[in-house]
Amino acid sequence: MATRLLFLRGPAARGLRGCGMPNSMRVQARGLAAQAAVYTETGSPQDVIQVVERELPDAADGLEPGQVVVRMLAAPxxxxxxxxxxxxxxxxGRFATMALRGGATIHGAVGGNEGVGEVVATAHGVDGVQPGDWVVPRRAGEFGTWCSHTVAAADGLVAIPRAWRAGVQPADVACLKVNPSTAYRMLRDFAELRAGDYVIQNGANSxxxxxxxxxxxxxxxxxxxxxxxRPHLATLQQELQALGGDIVVSDRQLGDEDVKQRLRSLDAPVRLGFNCVGGRATLQMTKFISAGxxxxxxxxxxxxxxxLPTSLLLFNDIRAxxxxxxxxxxxxxGDSAREAEMAAMWQDILALVRGGAFATQPLAESRWLAAMPLADAQRLVSSAVAWGSGAKHAFSF
Ligand SMILES: NC(=O)c1ccc[n+]([C@@H]2O[C@H](COP(=O)([O-])OP(=O)(O)OC[C@H]3O[C@@H](n4cnc5c(N)ncnc54)[C@H](OP(=O)(O)O)[C@@H]3O)[C@@H](O)[C@H]2O)c1
Structure with missing residues (x-):
């Protein structure tokens, strides 16, 4: 049975208003200096991202009702x-005016939408999460995850049941919500696949x-x-085959007559095609999706x-x-059946990770230490946000 995830909403999540306690008793945290990767305007990530030191509310000013302090663990x-x-x-991104260490303020948004953090303090009355819980943002844009600590609304968090943490790393949870979940849904929700059926995809090493x-x-x-x-294609082919890929070819090889012949004479239909590239790569791949x-x-x-060429739509009835x-x-x-489905999906994926049947994609780990000089943190973040760096980066804090 799927463990229930904790969705914090309504009065419980917003904290007890007027509970008669002074602010100083309503939080367990004291003032925190937090580093965060902030942008004040949109633009090329390397140009606009700056690492700042934020001043997070301390116990004297208190958290707003319903808020929690989260120490980030990992964020891709x-x-x-x-x-x-x-x-x-x-x-x-969620733009806001943030207080910086030293008295200045900055109006910007913290980068990153995915990640996992540990709750370190809660406003009094928040009853769905407690210090020590691992939480992920409920929605993209809920709060920026590229930071050492943040203050977040409890109702924008999903708590990961403690039992699910056994045998998995923070990076597995940090990357759970977007990529593995997308793969899971696409395989389940677009066709009634039968054992042995094929799926074709581009960007297969993503x-x-x-x-x-x-x-x-x-x-x-x-x-x-x-x-x-690419050079050394065979190495990547072996890597993806080791993960379980049945056929691994390059876009160039997809034009070779022997490969085309092989893909046209498979013993089961190609019921689904997954595209994350566009342009010619999509057309090339779609030709091998079976009729219907x-x-x-x-x-x-x-x-x-x-x-897509009209012929693929007309004669092959390909659905896009x-x-x-x-x-x-x-x-x-607000849909409890769907929320249960989400919990079951995450539980399934983490169980596969735990059992060694699923590996989170290789990540270039950028270790971001809270006490790092800002200039060092800036260099670390700038290189992690560069397009085409050849590796998927993830911050660990
Ligand atoms: N719709 C959704 O809900 C959803 C969810 C998750 C991800 N996504 C999207 O899925 C895509 C992959 O995300 P990811 O996190 O899995 O990516 P990733 O791990 O960072 O990998 C990026 C992939 O894109 C390929 N690529 C990069 N530039 C390319 C180009 N100019 N032409 C063709 N291929 C290129 C890379 O291939 P090389 O190794 O050859 O560079 C690699 O396979 C992104 O577009 C992302 O936004 C969408």
């Missing part, structure tokens, strides 16, 4: 985080792509994985539109759909 740098800083993502490979293997589906051509199959676009890394994990989460809100 996802492509959508960079798009958000550029101003091209539909979810905007975080989502690797999650698709591992979940598909676990559920008995097979994957055709397309990656961009579905192309699900969930990303646009090439920044090229998805264009889109998927956005944020919308799925938004639809969960």
């Amino acid at each position: 740098v996802n492509p959508s985080d960079l798009n958000q800083i550029e101003g091209t993502y539909p979810v905007r 975080g989502v792509g690797r999650a698709v490979i591992q979940l598909a293997r676990h559920w008995g589906f097979r994957t055709i994985n397309v990656v961009r051509d 199959g579905t192309l699900v676009s969930y990303g646009g890394m090439s920044r090229q539109p998805v264009t 759909r889109g998927f956005w994990m944020n919308r799925w989460y938004a639809d969960c809100q």
Whole structure:
């Protein structure tokens, strides 16, 4: 049975108003100096991100009712985080005026939408989370995760049941909500796959792509994985095959006659195609989706539109759909069946991690120490937010 996640809403989450206690007794935290990666305007992440030292409320000023102090443990740098800083993502960062150590203020947003933190203090009356709990943001844009500590509204957090933490690392939980969950939903919600069916995908070495490979293997589906051509392609092919990828080819190889022949004579249908690239890479891949199959676009890394020839729609009846994990989460809100589904999904994925059947994508760990000189933290963050650095970065705090 799925353990219930804690969703904090309503009066309990907002704290006890007028409970008669002085502010100084209503929090367990005392003043904190927190480092945070902030942007004051949208633009190229490397140009606009600056690391600042924030002054978080101390016990004397107190937390607002319903607030908690969170010490971040780990937070990845996802492509959508960079798009958000550029101003091209539909979810905007939460801009606010923040007090800095030393008395100045800054109006900006803290970067990052995904991550896990540990609650270190709660305003009095917050009864759904307690110090020591691991929490993840409820929604993208809820609060910036690229920081050592933050103050967040308890009703914007989801607490991870303590039992789920056994045998998993903070990075596994930090990266749970976006990539593995996207793969999980796309494999489940767009077709009735049968054991042995194929799924084809581009960007197969991405975080989502690797999650698709591992979940598909676990559920008995097979994957055709397309990656961009590169030197040492064989190394990546072996890596993805070791994860469970059945066929791994480069976009160049997808044009080879023998590969085309092989993909046209599979012993089971290719019912789904997952696209995170766009442009030619999507067209090339969609040709191998079986008649009546579905192309699900969930990303646009090439920044090229998805264009499909009429013949694929007419003669192969290919359906073109889109998927956005944020919308799925938004639809969960207030729907207890959906919330249970979300809990079951996260529990499933973490159980696979614990059992060694699922590995979080390789992450270039940027260790961000709270006491780091700001200039060092700035260098660390600037290199982690550079597009095309060749590795997915994650901060550990
Ligand atoms: N819809 C949703 O809910 C949802 C959820 C999660 C992710 N996403 C999207 O899915 C995509 C992948 O995210 P991720 O976190 O899994 O990515 P990631 O781990 O950072 O990997 C990025 C992937 O994109 C490829 N790539 C980068 N630039 C490219 C280009 N110009 N043309 C073609 N491929 C390129 C990389 O291939 P190389 O190794 O060849 O560079 C790699 O496979 C992003 O667009 C992200 O926003 C969407």
